[in-house]
Amino acid sequence: MAGKQDLHPVGGLRLGHVTGSPVYVTPSWFLFAIIFSLAVGPRVDSIEPGLGAWKYLAGFAFAVVLLASILIHEAAHTIAAQRLGYETGPIVLHFLGGHSTMLAESRRPRDQFIVGVVGPLASLAIAGVGFLGFLGHPTGLIRAAVWELAGANLIVGAFNLLPGLPLDGGLVLRSGLWALTKNAATATRIAAWCGRLLAILVLLVPFALSVANIYEVSTVNSVLFALVALTMWTSASSALGRTHRDAILNRMADIHVRDLTRRTLTVPDDLPLAEAVRRAHEAEAGSIVTVTADGRPLGIVHEGALAATPQDRRPWLATSTVTRALTPGLTVPADIGVVDLLKLMQAEPSTEYLALEADGSICGVVSAADVDAAFRQSAQ
Numbered sequence: 001m002a003g004k005q006d007l008h009p010v011g012g013l014r015l016g017h018v019t020g021s022p023v024y025v026t027p028s029w030f031l032f033a034i035i036f037s038l039a040v041g042p043r044v045d046s047i048e049p050g051l052g053a054w055k056y057l058a059g060f061a062f063a064v065v066l067l068a069s070i071l072i073h074e075a076a077h078t079i080a081a082q083r084l085g086y087e088t089g090p091i092v093l094h095f096l097g098g099h100s101t102m103l104a105e106s107r108r109p110r111d112q113f114i115v116g117v118v119g120p121l122a123s124l125a126i127a128g129v130g131f132l133g134f135l136g137h138p139t140g141l142i143r144a145a146v147w148e149l150a151g152a153n154l155i156v157g158a159f160n161l162l163p164g165l166p167l168d169g170g171l172v173l174r175s176g177l178w179a180l181t182k183n184a185a186t187a188t189r190i191a192a193w194c195g196r197l198l199a200i201l202v203l204l205v206p207f208a209l210s211v212a213n214i215y216e217v218s219t220v221n222s223v224l225f226a227l228v229a230l231t232m233w234t235s236a237s238s239a240l241g242r243t244h245r246d247a248i249l250n251r252m253a254d255i256h257v258r259d260l261t262r263r264t265l266t267v268p269d270d271l272p273l274a275e276a277v278r279r280a281h282e283a284e285a286g287s288i289v290t291v292t293a294d295g296r297p298l299g300i301v302h303e304g305a306l307a308a309t310p311q312d313r314r315p316w317l318a319t320s321t322v323t324r325a326l327t328p329g330l331t332v333p334a335d336i337g338v339v340d341l342l343k344l345m346q347a348e349p350s351t352e353y354l355a356l357e358a359d360g361s362i363c364g365v366v367s368a369a370d371v372d373a374a375f376r377q378s379a380q
């Protein structure tokens with residue numbers, strides 16, 4: 001089960017939906033299914049000779065059955081999350097398995113535990129049904145299919161229970177640590193580091209087995225192990241990155257736009273630039289705003305444009321020649337937090353913004369550089 005942050009634009013074939021969440025199969029699965037069919041074909045032939053080219057279709061059919069079992073695993077996550085009152089996003093099935101999406105963070109450890117654990121339990125249940133079916137002494141291809149389906153789901157269920165993010169076991173571990181420490185960020189950090197450790201182990205397993213002469217892992221399987229390890233490492237790392245970013249945002253939560261504004265000098269917009277700069281120095285103002293005769297703000301002096309204007313030209317130019325005209329996107333409320341300011345800045349990128357009091361009067365100018373500096377300071 002992935003978080004909202006892992007939500008990529010989905011490509012692939014839309015199969016339908018599970019209680020409102022769309023289900024997609026990516027092209028990588030089709031590639032996997034073709035390779036799988038070609039690899040399984042000879043085995044089908046040895047169990048049920050004489051099928052000819054149909055043996056590949058039997059292989060493909062089995063790949064579809066495996067896909068269905070992954071879908072059941074992901075649907076379990078999705079349905080559990082919905083039952084607990086969370087909005088869910090798409091289910092995506094790909095060559096390494098699949099993932100489902102919750103559109104919000106878990107509100108409490110118990111929810112996270114349930115949503116995380118039901119996926120592997122569903123896989124283990126399919127494995128159980130497969131093994132039970134095997135007791136009925138099926139023959140031929142059915143026997144092989146039931147056996148392999150049970151084995152594959154046993155591996156999927158057990159592997160996903162390993163305690164490290166992004167695996168389901170990592171969610172379970174995180175929920176336990178969260179309940180224990182009462183600190184979601186600490187829980188994520190530990191579970192993500194366990195995930196990184198597991199990723200290294202997954203990478204090393206084929207080598208270890210070969211070196212110890214226990215089992216010779218084929219090159220194809222070694223590559224698969226490496227891919228799984230890489231995916232796990234990247235996901236665990238992005239979980240760590242998110243907690244780091246959240247920690248910075250937490251530290252920034254108490255800073256408001258007003259705390260970052262520079263002292264601002266207001267001047268008529270036809271005032272010679274040299275005079276505006278002289279007055280700003282005198283008033284120790286870090287920014288200049290042009291206003292109408294009745295005090296309504298017109299524009300913010302752009303620092304870059306000012307710096308690019310030669311000293312000897314400044315007495316002959318109006319201040320308005322180096323201002324950026326105030327559009328609604330360039331004014332921000334002085335009382336909002338800096339995190340909300342960031343959103344406004346992303347919507348309308350600029351180097352300076354004018355902070356206004358609730359009554360519309362000027363509070364001061366916020367420069368993007370000052371906001372950057374505040375974030376850098378909080379990141380240390």
Ligand SMILES: [Zn+2]
Pocket residue numbers: 001073074077119120160168
């Ligand atoms: Zn899962």
